[in-house]
Amino acid sequence: MRHRLPRPIRLGLSLVAFAWCGAAHAVDLSECQGDVPASASAAPAWPAAAVWLNASSVQWPGLQLRPGERVRLHHARAAGMAAPVGAAVTGADGALTLEALPAAEPPAALRHIAPGPRFAVPAAEVDALLQAQLVLVHESADGRVMAATGLQIAAALDDRFATAAQVPDLGAHPSRQRTTFALWAPTAQAMHLCRHAQPDGPAVAIEPMHRDAATGVWRVALPGDLSGQAYRYLVDVVTPTHGRVRNLVTDPYAVALTADSRHAVVANLAAPALKPAGWDAAPRPQRVRAATDQVIYELHVRDFSVSDATVRPAWRGKYLAFTEPQSAGMRHLRALSKAGLTDVHLLPVFDLASVPERGCQVPAVPQAAPDSEAQQAAVMAVAATDCFNWGYDPWHFNAPEGSYATDPLRRVLEFRQMVMALHRAGLRVGMDMVYNHMAAAGQAQKSVLDRIVPGYYHRLNAQGEIERSTCCDNTATEHRMMAKLMIDSAALWVREYKIDSMRFDLMGHQPREAMERLQARVNAEAGRPVQLLGEGWNFGEVANGARFVQASQLSLNGSGIGSFSDRMRDAARGGGAGEGGDDSVRRQGWLNGLVYAPNALATAQPQDLLAAADLIRVGLAGSLRSYELTTWRGERKRLEQLVYGGDQPAGFASEPSEVVNYVENHDNQTLFDVNTLKLPLDTSREDRARVQMLGAALVAFSQGVAYFHAGQDILRSKSLDRNSYDSGDWFNRLDWSYQTNHFGTGLPPKQDNFGAQGRDWALARERLARDDIAPRPQDIAWARDVFRDLLSIRASTSLLRLPTAAAVRQRVTFPGSGAGQNPVLVATRIDGRGLPGARFKAVLTFINVAPTAQTLTLPAEARAHWRLHPVQRAATAADQRVAREARAAQGRFHIPARSAAVFVLE
Numbered sequence: 049m050r051h052r053l054p055r056p057i058r059l060g061l062s063l064v065a066f067a068w069c070g071a072a073h074a075v076d077l078s079e080c081q082g083d084v085p086a087s088a089s090a091a092p093a094w095p096a097a098a099v100w101l102n103a104s105s106v107q108w109p110g111l112q113l114r115p116g117e118r119v120r121l122h123h124a125r126a127a128g129m130a131a132p133v134g135a136a137v138t139g140a141d142g143a144l145t146l147e148a149l150p151a152a153e154p155p156a157a158l159r160h161i162a163p164g165p166r167f168a169v170p171a172a173e174v175d176a177l178l179q180a181q182l183v184l185v186h187e188s189a190d191g192r193v194m195a196a197t198g199l200q201i202a203a204a205l206d207d208r209f210a211t212a213a214q215v216p217d218l219g220a221h222p223s224r225q226r227t228t229f230a231l232w233a234p235t236a237q238a239m240h241l242c243r244h245a246q247p248d249g250p251a252v253a254i255e256p257m258h259r260d261a262a263t264g265v266w267r268v269a270l271p272g273d274l275s276g277q278a279y280r281y282l283v284d285v286v287t288p289t290h291g292r293v294r295n296l297v298t299d300p301y302a303v304a305l306t307a308d309s310r311h312a313v314v315a316n317l318a319a320p321a322l323k324p325a326g327w328d329a330a331p332r333p334q335r336v337r338a339a340t341d342q343v344i345y346e347l348h349v350r351d352f353s354v355s356d357a358t359v360r361p362a363w364r365g366k367y368l369a370f371t372e373p374q375s376a377g378m379r380h381l382r383a384l385s386k387a388g389l390t391d392v393h394l395l396p397v398f399d400l401a402s403v404p405e406r407g408c409q410v411p412a413v414p415q416a417a418p419d420s421e422a423q424q425a426a427v428m429a430v431a432a433t434d435c436f437n438w439g440y441d442p443w444h445f446n447a448p449e450g451s452y453a454t455d456p457l458r459r460v461l462e463f464r465q466m467v468m469a470l471h472r473a474g475l476r477v478g479m480d481m482v483y484n485h486m487a488a489a490g491q492a493q494k495s496v497l498d499r500i501v502p503g504y505y506h507r508l509n510a511q512g513e514i515e516r517s518t519c520c521d522n523t524a525t526e527h528r529m530m531a532k533l534m535i536d537s538a539a540l541w542v543r544e545y546k547i548d549s550m551r552f553d554l555m556g557h558q559p560r561e562a563m564e565r566l567q568a569r570v571n572a573e574a575g576r577p578v579q580l581l582g583e584g585w586n587f588g589e590v591a592n593g594a595r596f597v598q599a600s601q602l603s604l605n606g607s608g609i610g611s612f613s614d615r616m617r618d619a620a621r622g623g624g625a626g627e628g629g630d631d632s633v634r635r636q637g638w639l640n641g642l643v644y645a646p647n648a649l650a651t652a653q654p655q656d657l658l659a660a661a662d663l664i665r666v667g668l669a670g671s672l673r674s675y676e677l678t679t680w681r682g683e684r685k686r687l688e689q690l691v692y693g694g695d696q697p698a699g700f701a702s703e704p705s706e707v708v709n710y711v712e713n714h715d716n717q718t719l720f721d722v723n724t725l726k727l728p729l730d731t732s733r734e735d736r737a738r739v740q741m742l743g744a745a746l747v748a749f750s751q752g753v754a755y756f757h758a759g760q761d762i763l764r765s766k767s768l769d770r771n772s773y774d775s776g777d778w779f780n781r782l783d784w785s786y787q788t789n790h791f792g793t794g795l796p797p798k799q800d801n802f803g804a805q806g807r808d809w810a811l812a813r814e815r816l817a818r819d820d821i822a823p824r825p826q827d828i829a830w831a832r833d834v835f836r837d838l839l840s841i842r843a844s845t846s847l848l849r850l851p852t853a854a855a856v857r858q859r860v861t862f863p864g865s866g867a868g869q870n871p872v873l874v875a876t877r878i879d880g881r882g883l884p885g886a887r888f889k890a891v892l893t894f895i896n897v898a899p900t901a902q903t904l905t906l907p908a909e910a911r912a913h914w915r916l917h918p919v920q921r922a923a924t925a926a927d928q929r930v931a932r933e934a935r936a937a938q939g940r941f942h943i944p945a946r947s948a949a950v951f952v953l954e
């Protein structure tokens with residue numbers, strides 16, 4: 049039920065006076081009680097096709113205005129207007145006849161709106177207009193409605209209230225003398241604070257708030273330190289869909305929350321009670337000097353420990369699991385840290401909407417056949433109320449998620465305990481930030497931003513509907529206060545939680561300009577560089593710069609912000625994200641048999657393998673625009689001249705810090721699973737493990753940021769699930785006892801894995817039912833140890849982590865490339881002369897993907913004394929095939945089957 053005002057309120061001349069007036073006769077404490085009500089969804093009174101260009105003009109795209117006709121802006125404080133075509137507008141308080149303005153190009157920020165006439169709005173009226181229901185009407189000479197539209201308000205608010213971006217204290221701020229509350233809501237007609245003495249107890253007080261006319265920020269200051277008290281706001285505001293409402297809503301700047309985000313909680317993050325012992329003085333790992341030093345492990349808090357029997361039961365799946373130093377999981381992370389891992393990147397850990405924070409369900413999953421439908425049926429039956437979700441559904445950006453705390457009221461303290469424990473293990477902590485959409489918008493129960501400033505925070509299409517290209521209700525980080533929220537939030541995490549690095553979900557939906565301001569701000573807050581990377585995909589309503597210069601792969605170059613690279617990923621894995629049916633088998637990659645080990649459905653031609661080998665080299669050279677490669681056709685080309693995906697440059701980065709190399713992350717199938725689809729069915733278990741480690745070697749040997757998915761090192765499988773965001777613990781768990789990789793634990797959930805006519809399930813069944821695919825413990829242990837050797841090799845020399853494009857151009861070459869090459873064996877030579885930290889005079893890495901040994905003869909190296917890398921020739925070397933069989937003599941390099949070998953000049 050939506051919450052309508054009890055009676056119309058008359059508008060006072062002074063907005064402040066109005067707020068007092070409203071408090072005096074219209075609001076009582078009962079309105080503060082209970083849960084935030086859900087409103088039935090409703091269509092807007094009018095599509096919002098007209099757009100404010102700034103605080104003094106509007107444009108009506110497509111309007112044809114003939115002589116004698118006019119455009120009038122009708123307004124109604126209490127909403128409830130009607131504008132029926134052919135009749136007169138009803139319910140308005142008044143109307144302004146708008147003067148036409150000369151035609152002009154729209155401002156750059158509104159480049160996407162269609163042409164149409166423009167009209168001036170009198171500046172003196174704008175504040176009152178923006179608080180009222182508005183309808184812009186095309187009227188005949190006798191005042192009948194010919195057409196009516198709502199208005200998109202963002203540019204007017206960004207212009208009129210520009211100084212709000214400098215407000216430093218949005219949210220609740222307690223101190224000994226007083227506690228201040230501040231919320232930006234320039235279109236609100238009134239605002240009250242509901243205060244609860246106890247979290248989730250009844251509201252005990254309702255306080256009127258006062259509007260600052262310059263910024264549109266509403267404030268109240270109350271005596272005393274109110275830390276620990278809960279609060280919400282009552283916002284009287286006109287919505288496009290529900291007329292004037294009184295919205296009970298939490299605080300988008302809340303730093304703490306009660307269970308399930310029912311209330312915001314006042315908290316002083318500097319208070320000793322919210323800090324683990326030693327928090328302030330605890331040292332942070334100092335192991336990343338250049339962004340390319342990062343070696344990242346992407347990990348979900350719950351996956352990490354939910355099935356780890358060495359963690360006390362109450363801490364499994366929780367932040368505190370990281371504080372069990374002797375658990376199997378922490379031993380695993382410490383071993384990776386010792387080998388060279390620098391960062392753990394956590395999937396979303398801010399407050400998310402999709403997991404109950406108390407009383408989540410744990411499904412009883414039956415023991416059933418490896419290809420049975422029964423397991424996924426049991427998991428999916430409770431998916432909406434179980435304890436698992438990836439968490440890409442942000443609710444409150446500035447508070448930790450409560451389901452990962454042992455008690456949602458302890459979320460701040462326990463999050464910090466996790467950070468401290470990871471830092472103690474030598475690992476930096478990165479967060480996955482999801483500012484591109486919200487869990488909900490409009491008058492939905494879990495909507496926050498849109499119930500405070502309706503129509504402002506989300507990106508709208510030409511009809512005023514929220515764009516949903518990201519899956520969900522897209523935010524508009526090109527709007528001043530949405531960008532401020534994002535930047536303030538990122539700053540809070542680095543300042544208050546010692547976050548070391550950040551990854552941004554669908555970063556291409558955000559302006560580069562906002563990301564660069566964010567970068568400057570987090571660096572300043574932290575007093576150190578905070579490395580940023582993200583998904584720079586280019587799609588949706590913002591694609592190709594339609595609205596702004598994006599923070600996307602192709603337009604981030606020069607920013608120093610990293611983008612995931614699909615170039616090497618797709619060449620290595622084969623096919624691409626989102627493929628299904630026979631394609632998911634047919635389209636093999638460089639790692640899993642393309643041409644040289646065809647599967648039953650394969651149709652690829654030799655040139656496909658040659659082209660893939662060149663894309664692998666693109667990745668090894670950091671996907672740099674300026675790097676020159678001789679292609680398999682014998683042409684010398686800069687990587688930006690090489691074509692990828694039909695219409696894109698293969699090289700997109702200016703500097704190696706701008707590329708993130710990976711072959712597996714939480715999206716799509718794990719590498720083990722994709723290889724299961726594409727490798728010939730009779731591939732041995734040992735070879736499956738070897739192929740997986742060739743993928744890891746590719747990342748470890750590439751210039752740029754190295755990025756791995758948790759469990760990639762222990763052959764992680766999701767039983768072929770291609771989208772496990774809500775597939776429960778069952779399809780997402782990790783086994784740090786190294787007994788199983790969870791392949792063959794049932795058909796993956798039907799919703800994203802069934803395929804056309806069930807073809808994907810049929811292909812899955814064929815594989816899951818086989819008893820010769822799932823690895824044995826010794827295969828998992830082998831992969832685990834080889835992976836650590838690969839990290840040690842990367843850590844051993846700065847040559848695998850070159851910080852600049854100039855250094856890559858100067859030092860990296862690809863012997864054996866060009867025309868006439870052997871595409872199954874890719875060699876990379878990196879010259880070490882004069883480079884600090886190189887340790888070797890030169891390094892030569894080899895990856896042989898073929899199931900047979902390969903030899904590369906390099907006459908130029910005939911006199912050099914190449915030796916296997918110390919890690920690979922040590923008695924403890926994990927890959928004994930390489931230790932025994934890889935050889936270099938007189939410029940002949942012999943690389944055993946399916947092996948990655950590194951030679952050095954000492």
Ligand SMILES: [Ca+2]
Pocket residue numbers: 308309399400401402403405443449450451
């Ligand atoms: Ca939550």
Ligand SMILES: [Ca+2]
Pocket residue numbers: 402430431432433434435436437774775776
């Ligand atoms: Ca779930």
